[in-house]
Amino acid sequence: MKIAIFSDVHSNSLALEKTLEVVELENVDEVVFLGDLLTYGCNIQETINLLIRYSQKRKIHFIKGNHDQIYFDMQAGVEFQYKPFPDFILESALYTGEQLQSNLHELFQWKEPLTIGNVFFSHANALEYGNWSYLNKDQEIMDTASILSQKGYLGGVFGHTHRPKLSIYQNGDDIQELPIIGKKQLISPSIGKCFVANPGSIGQPRGMESSVLLIDINKSGVKLEVKTISYDVDKHCEDIQSSTLSKATKDKLISYYKN
Numbered sequence: 001m002k003i004a005i006f007s008d009v010h011s012n013s014l015a016l017e018k019t020l021e022v023v024e025l026e027n028v029d030e031v032v033f034l035g036d037l038l039t040y041g042c043n044i045q046e047t048i049n050l051l052i053r054y055s056q057k058r059k060i061h062f063i064k065g066n067h068d069q070i071y072f073d074m075q076a077g078v079e080f081q082y083k084p085f086p087d088f089i090l091e092s093a094l095y096t097g098e099q100l101q102s103n104l105h106e107l108f109q110w111k112e113p114l115t116i117g118n119v120f121f122s123h124a125n126a127l128e129y130g131n132w133s134y135l136n137k138d139q140e141i142m143d144t145a146s147i148l149s150q151k152g153y154l155g156g157v158f159g160h161t162h163r164p165k166l167s168i169y170q171n172g173d174d175i176q177e178l179p180i181i182g183k184k185q186l187i188s189p190s191i192g193k194c195f196v197a198n199p200g201s202i203g204q205p206r207g208m209e210s211s212v213l214l215i216d217i218n219k220s221g222v223k224l225e226v227k228t229i230s231y232d233v234d235k236h237c238e239d240i241q242s243s244t245l246s247k248a249t250k251d252k253l254i255s256y257y258k259n
Contacts, residue, residue: 002026003116005199005213007034007078007123007159010067011041011096012203015210016050018231019202026214031058032114033160034099035065035123037104039092040204040253042243044099048107055108061149065123071097071104082132088252095245117217118189120148120156122198134161135196145169145194154222155195156189157213163196164200164211164226168193181211181226188221198223204256233257 004023009016023031031191037051038044054060064072066082073080074097085093112129114121124132125140126147135141135158148156166180171192178185180197187195199213212230215222237254245253 008201010203013043013046036067086128124160149194162201162206
């Protein structure tokens, strides 16, 4: 089974459109969206409409992310800040909430975790839903890999950090990072082995281009590769600049796209 996985769209319809074009060329069986559809970008309805249309012709799994939960809570009239937000995030979230034309929770069949074969999918980590801890440090990755290994998974795929990465955990002794951008890696099952992968971000990548993860699950194991996505970044920044957000928030959001 071949699966395309992307994450952290963040209202970037231009990047999402190009990503879906790339995915269609890959002849995948299923698509997994790892969450965080909105916030930061300003093309809110365009982003939603793209995924509505795409989900009508392709099987796609929608996994809840922390930025999706923000709008579930906001639209339900309950506290949506799971922690104190920096000013630019709060302003962006409120702006996005005002632009939403329908109930986000009802638009898609959202899931918390997802399992396909012997691979676990979730937005942030292998902990319970609502724990938005990042997998940045080796020990954090090892802790999640240990949980996955104990539950019998060959590996797990998570978004949230906005950075593509592939790490291999072996018998609780060490964690090894393997190149995955433009390079296929085959992970064969063996006792004590577990992988932790991240597709990076579509809408707001950190330190590189937008990217999508392709996974092929078969009897010999799991083959993984990250492909980068090119789109009109300047146009996306122009859309943010032309919004009614404050100058400080615009400058902060646009800064993520200036290397």
